[in-house]
Amino acid sequence: MMADDNQTFFVPISFILTGFPGTEESQVWISIPFCLMYIVALLGNSLLLFIIVTERSLHEPMYLFLSMLAMADLVLSTTTVPKMLAVFWFGDGEISFAACLTQMFFNDISFIAESAILLAMAFDRYVAICNPLRYRVILTKPVIGKIGLVVVTRSFCFNFPPVFLVMQLKFCRTNLLPHVYCDHMAIARLACDNKIRVNFWYGIAMAILAIGLDAVLIAVSYILILRAVFQLSSNDARLKALRTCSSHICVILMFYTPAFFSYFAHQYAHIIPGYILNILSNLYLFIPPMFNPIIYGMTTKEILKRVINLFYPCCSRCLVLS
Numbered sequence: 001m002m003a004d005d006n007q008t009f010f011v012p013i014s015f016i017l018t019g020f021p022g023t024e025e026s027q028v029w030i031s032i033p034f035c036l037m038y039i040v041a042l043l044g045n046s047l048l049l050f051i052i053v054t055e056r057s058l059h060e061p062m063y064l065f066l067s068m069l070a071m072a073d074l075v076l077s078t079t080t081v082p083k084m085l086a087v088f089w090f091g092d093g094e095i096s097f098a099a100c101l102t103q104m105f106f107n108d109i110s111f112i113a114e115s116a117i118l119l120a121m122a123f124d125r126y127v128a129i130c131n132p133l134r135y136r137v138i139l140t141k142p143v144i145g146k147i148g149l150v151v152v153t154r155s156f157c158f159n160f161p162p163v164f165l166v167m168q169l170k171f172c173r174t175n176l177l178p179h180v181y182c183d184h185m186a187i188a189r190l191a192c193d194n195k196i197r198v199n200f201w202y203g204i205a206m207a208i209l210a211i212g213l214d215a216v217l218i219a220v221s222y223i224l225i226l227r228a229v230f231q232l233s234s235n236d237a238r239l240k241a242l243r244t245c246s247s248h249i250c251v252i253l254m255f256y257t258p259a260f261f262s263y264f265a266h267q268y269a270h271i272i273p274g275y276i277l278n279i280l281s282n283l284y285l286f287i288p289p290m291f292n293p294i295i296y297g298m299t300t301k302e303i304l305k306r307v308i309n310l311f312y313p314c315c316s317r318c319l320v321l322s
Contacts, residue, residue: 169193
């Protein structure tokens with residue numbers, strides 16, 4: 001519902017997602033690579049989950065954390081991309097206020113959860129390399145289950161307050177949301193009262209306490225890992241240890257780099273052109289979910305062997321494991 005008087009507050013029944021401002025004529029073409037990346041992410045992460053679930057030999061800590069990462073990737077992309085494509089292809093940008101908050105909630109939950117899972121995976125690598133004799137004693141299945149519960153609980157606690165903060169906002173200008181999905185700060189900027197400052201500072205606090213803290217702890221973990229690796233006497237042992245971490249480091253970089261680009265793009269939206277802002281803020285929806293299963297599928301021999309065995313059973317014997 002729109003108000004005729006800009007000074008009249010209203011509760012929006014729905015928002016209208018407008019897509020990328022300034023690119024209306026080319027949005028159909030822009031959507032093609034987005035659609036292809038989403039399909040790759042959907043198939044790749046689903047295949048990864050299927051292989052880990054069905055292969056009992058892969059029910060190890062590293063692969064259990066990897067399955068959590070795949071689930072977070074599926075939720076992250078699926079909560080936003082289908083509606084995004086509907087905006088691009090059919091001009092169907094209308095989304096109810098409740099659906100918008102739901103999309104925002106699950107998108108943010110999966111994002112924070114993915115950061116925590118990467119931290120858990122860094123801890124897994126730290127224990128495997130720095131304390132290998134106690135690896136199976138420390139990372140038992142009950143412990144991994146508790147870690148998963150903590151990840152979900154923390155994500156829920158961090159992302160429940162923004163829903164209430166948005167519900168307390170007063171709107172008076174428009175319900176046109178210049179975005180392709182419901183983002184917390186994008187919604188807050190449509191408000192007309194000073195409560196937007198609370199949303200702004202909460203967003204900063206969440207970025208520091210969740211994403212920032214996770215990134216620092218991951219960095220500390222890898223400093224300790226590298227110190228332990230370079231203390232090894234054998235060059236072969238060093239290379240093997242580094243290889244076990246290489247895929248995880250690539251995944252970390254692909255997650256945090258677009259995430260920081262997205263965060264700073266939103267904080268400086270007033271000086272960044274709209275179409276650049278939207279592109280930067282969408283990188284984290286596509287790059288990690290698409291590349292994570294590819295990286296782990298290509299660099300982890302156990303997973304690669306089972307992928308080949310699944311699609312080319314006759315060639316599985318040709319795969320030589322070192």
